[in-house]
Amino acid sequence: MTAGTGPGETTPPAEAPQPELRRDPITAEWVILAAGRGKRPHAPGPAQPVDQPDEDCPFCPGHEERTPPEVCANREEGSCDRPGWKVRVIPNRFPLLVSGANRAGVERAVSPDRRPALGTSEVIVDTPVHNQPPWVVGPHQTRAMLEMYRDRILALKKAGRTTYAHIIRNHGAAAASSLEHPHSQLFGLPFIPPTIDVELDGFVFAHPGKPGCVLCDIIEEVEKDGARVILASENFIVFCPFASRLPFETWIVPRKHSLRFEKCEELPELAEVMTTVLNSFREKLNDPPFNYWVHTYPLHGESRPYHWHIEILPRLTLAGGLELGAGVWVNTVSPEEAAATLR
Numbered sequence: 469m470t471a472g473t474g475p476g477e478t479t480p481p482a483e484a485p486q487p488e489l490r491r492d493p494i495t496a497e498w499v500i501l502a503a504g505r506g507k508r509p510h511a512p513g514p515a516q517p518v519d520q521p522d523e524d525c526p527f528c529p530g531h532e533e534r535t536p537p538e539v540c541a542n543r544e545e546g547s548c549d550r551p552g553w554k555v556r557v558i559p560n561r562f563p564l565l566v567s568g569a570n571r572a573g574v575e576r577a578v579s580p581d582r583r584p585a586l587g588t589s590e591v592i593v594d595t596p597v598h599n600q601p602p603w604v605v606g607p608h609q610t611r612a613m614l615e616m617y618r619d620r621i622l623a624l625k626k627a628g629r630t631t632y633a634h635i636i637r638n639h640g641a642a643a644a645s646s647l648e649h650p651h652s653q654l655f656g657l658p659f660i661p662p663t664i665d666v667e668l669d670g671f672v673f674a675h676p677g678k679p680g681c682v683l684c685d686i687i688e689e690v691e692k693d694g695a696r697v698i699l700a701s702e703n704f705i706v707f708c709p710f711a712s713r714l715p716f717e718t719w720i721v722p723r724k725h726s727l728r729f730e731k732c733e734e735l736p737e738l739a740e741v742m743t744t745v746l747n748s749f750r751e752k753l754n755d756p757p758f759n760y761w762v763h764t765y766p767l768h769g770e771s772r773p774y775h776w777h778i779e780i781l782p783r784l785t786l787a788g789g790l791e792l793g794a795g796v797w798v799n800t801v802s803p804e805e806a807a808a809t810l811r
């Protein structure tokens with residue numbers, strides 16, 4: 469890993485382009501694009517996949533008794549909490565948000581600014597294979613994972629107590645993944661998270677008082693220009709956004725205007741697209757740590773426009789005081805160059 473803005477990198481080589489400010493068309497946030505400064509960030513290299521259960525891993529098949537009882541699983545009818553699953557969902561053993569059924573001890577904290585952390589914290593074990601993420605196993609496993617994302621969001625919507633369902637995946641220790649076994653997480657939040665709120669406002673401001681969608685506009689522009697496109701399939705486009713916050717930031721966006729991920733009818737195609745993109749990260753960037761998340765519409769009580777998408781943020785540089793203290797991201801690889809590398 470290399471820091472993006474270390475003091476040793478303050479004098480760019482003579483041929484390095486001048487830094488440029490780019491404003492994100494949705495959030496209106498400024499990013500400093502300082503391409504060509506210092507060496508290109510790189511990751512240490514992929515671990516060799518091993519198709520073996522790990523003795524100590526609570527998520528491996530055969531160790532089901534080491535986790536809380538499963539919430540649901542993609543497995544043959546009638547069995548539960550034993551091997552034979554493709555994707556398995558369990559409550560997080562260390563939940564950040566607790567369900568109403570488990571609220572003992574949280575009732576005390578009630579005031580306008582202090583309330584019980586009621587919600588959902590689930591772990592989605594993406595594959596039975598300990599050391600192979602779904603995109604290495606293949607599109608069928610990625611598809612099973614995506615279908616489970618959809619099913620869990622639909623279940624939270626039906627239960628009616630959740631405002632926002634946030635699905636994330638942390639890949640690699642440097643992206644805050646605590647257990648090696650491939651897994652995603654679902655957070656059922658009792659409020660709209662700030663990032664989504666800013667995006668929703670951005671959709672309103674982009675087309676004030678009239679219909680139209682800023683992300684549909686972005687797709688059109690990205691395709692016309694072509695320089696930031698990584699992959700285009702029938703129903704999805706994958707590209708590096710204009711104001712990429714970090715090197716190789718990548719978005720997967722459905723071409724069809726649509727508010728909600730959970731309504732997506734093209735999950736098999738999305739699985740193919742994700743498998744291709746994440747394997748290209750693995751091959752061309754040496755299996756970097758990354759985070760991805762599904763940005764979808766609030767489950768209840770929202771009227772602002774939106775267009776769902778998946779954001780993938782590789783973690784090849786470290787955030788410093790400018791990013792954390794001022795919210796100004798510094799990106800050392802231009803999105804045009806990033807897309808050309810990943811294509």
Ligand SMILES: [Zn+2]
Pocket residue numbers: 521522525526527528529597598599649
């Ligand atoms: Zn495991």
Ligand SMILES: [Zn+2]
Pocket residue numbers: 681682683684685724725726774775
């Ligand atoms: Zn749209």
Ligand SMILES: [Zn+2]
Pocket residue numbers: 667763777779
């Ligand atoms: Zn987003």
